Amino acid sequence: MKPVPSFTRGVAVLAFASAAFAPGFAHSATLGGPLTLEDEGAFFVNGRTVTSNFPGASLVTGPSAPGKITVNQMYVHYRIPAAKRGAPVVMVHGSNHTGMTYETTPDGREGWATYFARKGAPVYVVDHAGRGRSGFDPTPFNQARDQSGANPASLPTLLLATHERAWLNFRLGPSYAVPFPGLKFPVEAMEQYTMQLVPNAETSLAGIGANTVNALAALLDRIGASAVIVHSQSGVYGLDLVRRRANLVRALVTVEGGCDGFTDKDAASYFAKVPVLSLWGDNSVGAKQTVNGDARRNGCRDAVNAIKAAGGRAALAVLPDLGIRGNSHMMMMDRNNLQVADVILKWLAENAAK
Amino acid sequence: MKPVPSFTRGVAVLAFASAAFAPGFAHSATLGGPLTLEDEGAFFVNGRTVTSNFPGASLVTGPSAPGKITVNQMYVHYRIPAAKRGAPVVMVHGSNHTGMTYETTPDGREGWATYFARKGAPVYVVDHAGRGRSGFDPTPFNQARDQSGANPASLPTLLLATHERAWLNFRLGPSYAVPFPGLKFPVEAMEQYTMQLVPNAETSLAGIGANTVNALAALLDRIGASAVIVHSQSGVYGLDLVRRRANLVRALVTVEGGCDGFTDKDAASYFAKVPVLSLWGDNSVGAKQTVNGDARRNGCRDAVNAIKAAGGRAALAVLPDLGIRGNSHMMMMDRNNLQVADVILKWLAENAAK
Numbered sequence: 001m002k003p004v005p006s007f008t009r010g011v012a013v014l015a016f017a018s019a020a021f022a023p024g025f026a027h028s029a030t031l032g033g034p035l036t037l038e039d040e041g042a043f044f045v046n047g048r049t050v051t052s053n054f055p056g057a058s059l060v061t062g063p064s065a066p067g068k069i070t071v072n073q074m075y076v077h078y079r080i081p082a083a084k085r086g087a088p089v090v091m092v093h094g095s096n097h098t099g100m101t102y103e104t105t106p107d108g109r110e111g112w113a114t115y116f117a118r119k120g121a122p123v124y125v126v127d128h129a130g131r132g133r134s135g136f137d138p139t140p141f142n143q144a145r146d147q148s149g150a151n152p153a154s155l156p157t158l159l160l161a162t163h164e165r166a167w168l169n170f171r172l173g174p175s176y177a178v179p180f181p182g183l184k185f186p187v188e189a190m191e192q193y194t195m196q197l198v199p200n201a202e203t204s205l206a207g208i209g210a211n212t213v214n215a216l217a218a219l220l221d222r223i224g225a226s227a228v229i230v231h232s233q234s235g236v237y238g239l240d241l242v243r244r245r246a247n248l249v250r251a252l253v254t255v256e257g258g259c260d261g262f263t264d265k266d267a268a269s270y271f272a273k274v275p276v277l278s279l280w281g282d283n284s285v286g287a288k289q290t291v292n293g294d295a296r297r298n299g300c301r302d303a304v305n306a307i308k309a310a311g312g313r314a315a316l317a318v319l320p321d322l323g324i325r326g327n328s329h330m331m332m333m334d335r336n337n338l339q340v341a342d343v344i345l346k347w348l349a350e351n352a353a354k
Numbered sequence: 355m356k357p358v359p360s361f362t363r364g365v366a367v368l369a370f371a372s373a374a375f376a377p378g379f380a381h382s383a384t385l386g387g388p389l390t391l392e393d394e395g396a397f398f399v400n401g402r403t404v405t406s407n408f409p410g411a412s413l414v415t416g417p418s419a420p421g422k423i424t425v426n427q428m429y430v431h432y433r434i435p436a437a438k439r440g441a442p443v444v445m446v447h448g449s450n451h452t453g454m455t456y457e458t459t460p461d462g463r464e465g466w467a468t469y470f471a472r473k474g475a476p477v478y479v480v481d482h483a484g485r486g487r488s489g490f491d492p493t494p495f496n497q498a499r500d501q502s503g504a505n506p507a508s509l510p511t512l513l514l515a516t517h518e519r520a521w522l523n524f525r526l527g528p529s530y531a532v533p534f535p536g537l538k539f540p541v542e543a544m545e546q547y548t549m550q551l552v553p554n555a556e557t558s559l560a561g562i563g564a565n566t567v568n569a570l571a572a573l574l575d576r577i578g579a580s581a582v583i584v585h586s587q588s589g590v591y592g593l594d595l596v597r598r599r600a601n602l603v604r605a606l607v608t609v610e611g612g613c614d615g616f617t618d619k620d621a622a623s624y625f626a627k628v629p630v631l632s633l634w635g636d637n638s639v640g641a642k643q644t645v646n647g648d649a650r651r652n653g654c655r656d657a658v659n660a661i662k663a664a665g666g667r668a669a670l671a672v673l674p675d676l677g678i679r680g681n682s683h684m685m686m687m688d689r690n691n692l693q694v695a696d697v698i699l700k701w702l703a704e705n706a707a708k
Binding site: 030031034035036037038039040041042043044047049052055056065066067068069070073075077082098099100103104108110111114127132133134135136137138141142144145146152153154155157158159160161162163164165191192194195196197198199201 | 457
């Protein structure tokens with residue numbers, strides 16, 4: 001397999017990006033049709049007030065004097081279509097991403113957030129607690145700076161996927177800059193894609209990912225029973241959310257999310273009445289060079305079987321088995337992203353209807 | 355002056371927040387009317403690929419191996435109304451905030467982003483480079499963690515406004531939890547408000563705020579001549595943007611933005627053909643306990659006068675002089691935020707029309 005010329009030659013990529021996003025392009029081509037919203041906006045859930053002794057620089061007066069700060073909050077952006085029908089759909093991104101995952105694709109096509117809204121779903125897109133517009137806690141970093149006695153080895157790790165790592169883990173190809181044959185991820189827009197990657201700053205919060213689970217529970221308490229789509233890292237958050245709010249999760253769609261820690265007791269106690277769809281793209285069978293391969297998918301296969309054995313509804317869908325080929329781990333951005341969305345919408349209509 | 359009971363009593367605040375955001379409230383009450391969008395979505399500008407030796411933990415293989423990362427990028431969220439008319443409006447937030455500044459108000463009313471769109475403007479809301487969905491560079495923090503010889507005193511400062519500092523600097527009152535008489539900021543929703551504050555992580559990027567100026571220039575290159583609204587910290591970014599793209603800034607509205615460094619040469623060279631409105635709220639005259647008081651406003655008064663002397667169009671508008679009282683530094687969130695928006699829209703119609 002040969003590298004993609006337009007991606008490996010930086011200048012060519014930039015030339016493409018400029019052409020693709022020239023005035024007029026994005027605004028005539030992104031949405032598949034007009035979107036009339038009854039409501040649109042944003043709010044937060046799950047914030048907690050704590051005292052920080054290091055909210056900034058080493059000053060004890062002025063802007064960085066100790067005081068109260070808010071942590072653990074989660075940003076929620078909602079779109080409520082005028083022609084709404086059915087349950088709300090909550091969309092949760094994965095590691096190193098934000099809610100941008102579900103907005104416009106890197107190459108400027110419509111994403112799942114507006115597509116689902118145009119299909120009638122009230123859509124709620126979140127940024128994990130500690131990520132994106134949800135902010136993070138700067139205290140440990142400022143403390144390391146200000147206290148000469150502090151041990152910087154105890155600082156939280158702020159993991160950001162390198163381009164090379166993203167290529168492998170998000171299953172664009174078998175080695176960096178080499179795409180899988182027939183790959184549907186828009187690699188010519190790789191510059192746009194890598195601009196949406198952010199550090200996993202939730203490590204700055206006590207509880208780390210548990211804050212996002214708590215926040216999702218608070219969100220469902222507020223908006224009512226919803227279908228929840230989780231992706232990759234947030235697969236296990238989705239499982240925890242069902243353990244916490246089985247009565248408020250109308251259905252769980254886990255897009256290549258992991259199923260670590262799932263037990264037969266979970267199946268019997270929480271999942272017997274919560275339909276689960278575990279969705280997988282192409283090139284994941286036999287994939288050894290990525291976390292998003294056999295081991296993760298087989299864990300979900302076992303979870304799906306346990307749910308069925310407990311009398312629940314669950315399905316493991318590997319897209320090539322449905323005749324849909326070339327999808328990466330980032331299938332909400334792939335060229336056929338709306339075809340994949342239709343698979344989810346059809347499954348929701350059949351399984352998550354009241 | 356007495357403290358606001360509902361804010362200083364935490365339980366009462368939570369009870370209010372729950373009631374205000376019960377299902378049905380937010381979705382019937384936020385927008386002032388339906389919004390039909392020709393297009394809506396997001397993209398990035400100004401990203402740069404660099405090599406990071408510390409993209410994560412102290413591993414030399416696996417997810418944290420050195421590699422290429424993208425820095426300096428700026429997230430742009432756009433709403434293009436079906437009934438669009440006039441120039442695009444770019445909305446830029448201030449210190450410790452993100453584009454959430456211009457979305458739904460803390461107490462669940464319509465913000466400027468959708469209001470301007472419903473009035474016909476294509477609206478582009480950004481997150482500063484290094485803030486919110488624009489991400490930041492984790493390298494210096496990971497390096498301090500991993501290298502025992504590194505000097506943590508050289509770490510970038512991640513300033514987050516404490517609640518106490520926000521109260522003073524954003525001019526909610528003369529001392530913490532004591533509101534100005536007649537204040538129009540919705541202090542009963544202070545919990546929601548403080549959840550939108552984020553650390554100023556642009557300090558992790560070489561150039562710090564200059565990346566946002568570069569990104570705004572790239573945005574105007576892409577979308578064409580636009581009116582630009584800046585706020586507070588980004589006041590000086592707006593001035594720099596005019597210095598860089600005078601031909602693409604249809605008008606600059608600086609909402610309590612600073613005018614530091616403005617010169618007569620700037621007025622003559624760049625601002626003679628770029629109308630400027632410098633807008634100020636209440637309680638800023640004589641305010642000594644805040645950066646957003648006399649000194650900052652008087653700096654802009656001098657800039658406005660210099661622009662007029664150079665033959666340009668500029669105005670300093672102090673809202674109480676227009677009979678509009680009680681506005682804080684966060685006037686886009688105040689109870690009369692749409693009345694303030696109308697002041698801007700009227701001024702734009704009179705001064706920024708082609």
